[in-house]
Amino acid sequence: MYRIQTYNQIAPIGLAQLPYDQFDIGNEQADPHAILLRSHQLTTAQCGPALLAVARAGAGTNNVPVAECTEQGVVVFNTPGANANAVKELVLSALLMGCRGIAEGMQYVQQHAADDDLAAQLEAQKKRFKGVELQGKTLGVIGLGAIGASVAACALDLGMNVVGYDPAISVDAAWRLPSAVARMESLEALLTRADFITLHIPALPSTIGLLNQEKLAYLKPGAVLVNFARGSVVDNHAVLQALNEGRLSKYISDFPAPDLLEHEQVLLLPHLGASTQEAEDNCAAMAASQLAEFLRFGNITNSVNFPVTQLSSSTGYRLTFANRNVPGVLGDVLSILAEYSVNVTDMINKSRDQVAYNILDTDGPLTDAMLERIQALEAVVKVRYLPTQAAMATEQEVEESATA
Structure with a gap:
């Protein structure tokens, strides 16, 4: 039985993907086989x-x-697209807040709610909150994955012109992208054209502080910047300078920071991007399902550090192993199996950057001696033997017959 350590509150619909007869799930597991989490900051010690x-x-x-997980042969899964609709809807709300004075108007009403002449006062002051319409404006989408593409499609429906920039766009993402979205060849080109800019990129070494003073200098005067990606991809000091100089008219972010709190042209939300019941359910169900598939069958989908690797089971005996992506490792493993007269009936080998992953189905059981020799290979990081329940029952029968 696999031990699964949970951190944070995991939606019941996700836990339901992990049958209790195969998985022991809890928040106090000793030396777990897997970890299922949301926002918990995981340490190497855990x-x-x-x-x-x-x-x-x-x-x-x-x-x-x-x-560190990659070095240990630990597969890390995420759930791309599971919360895309929730984030998309909030981004659309942010775009409307960025052009119509909605938040400022509501705050003004609250401040004067006790006044006797409230209606007359509001009528006289509403011109202070006059905005512009989204229709006909240009939206720049930085990052064209599941969320970015969805935001782009909705913006087109609202009558906006949409330009996009994503140097690392995948083939699947490119297929999802509406044809009316104009692809920009550089970030600078996007910033010079967009009235509104929305960010949908991960926090990576290459994206930290991506929108800095140099890049924000390309903005159209009065542009609105919306950040529901990660706080660290924007240089807050540069944003404040752009606001003070009029290059930005508003900054709306889901990532509050102390240096942003006092600026009247900044609207901050308490990280609400994926905070819907539907998004939590979708993410939990996808994460748990991918985890169960990997633990039971060795198949990998939506990993951030290992290649997509899937093989339908052809026998009751399965070997998987992760190794450093160097020549000759698979051949060494096959040679060891051949020494024990074990035949491989089906297999798949995939690599990603510096790591490789292999699934081999064999026509007979593997012994501890075989597995130890494979694990001892210099480039092999982690080995697993995954016989089915039926295969394990057959092995036990053979063992009992030999000792009778």
Whole structure:
């Protein structure tokens, strides 16, 4: 039975993907085989020797020590697209707040609610909150993944012109992107054209502080910047300077920071992007389902550090192993199996950057001696043997017959 450590509150619909006869789930597991979390900041000390996988119920994995997990052969999963609709709807709300004086008008009403001549006063002052319409304006979408593409489609429906920039766009994302979105060849080109800019990129070494003083100098005067990606991809000091100089008219962010709190042209939300029941359910269900598939069958989908690797089971005996991506490792493993007259009936080998992952189905059981020799190979990081319940029953029968 696999031990799964949970952090944060995981939606019941997600836990239901992990049957209790196969998975022992709880928040106080000793040396777990897997970790299922949301926003908990995972440390390397919490990644014990038995750990096989970490599943993050959300798209970002900056709260997981991914590099250290990769070194240990631990697969890290995320759930891209599971919360896309929730974030998209909030971004649309932010765009409307950025052009219509909604938040400022509501605050004014609250401040004067006790006045006797409230109606007359509001009628006289409402011109202070006059805004502009989104229709006909240009939206720049930085990051064209599941959320960015969805925001772009809705903006087109609202009558906006949409330009997008994503140097790392995947083939699947490119297919999802509406054809009316104009692809920009550079971030600078997008910033010079957009009236509104929305960010949908992960926090990576290459994106931290991406919108800095240099880049914000390309803005059209009076542009609105919306950030529901990660706080660290924007240089707050540069944003405040752009606001004070009029290059930005408003900054709306889901990531409050002390240096932003007092500026009247900044609207801050308490990280509400994926805070809907539907998004929490979708993320939990996807994370748990991917985790169960990996633990039971070794298949990998939506990992941030290992390649997509899937193989339908052809026998009752499955070997998986992760290794450093160097030549000759698979051949060495096959040679060891051949020494024991074990035949491989089906297999798949995939690599991603410096790591490789392999699934091999064999026509017979594997012994501890075989597994120890494979694990002892210099480039092999982690080995697993995954016989089915039927195969394990057959092995037990053979053992009992031999000792009778």
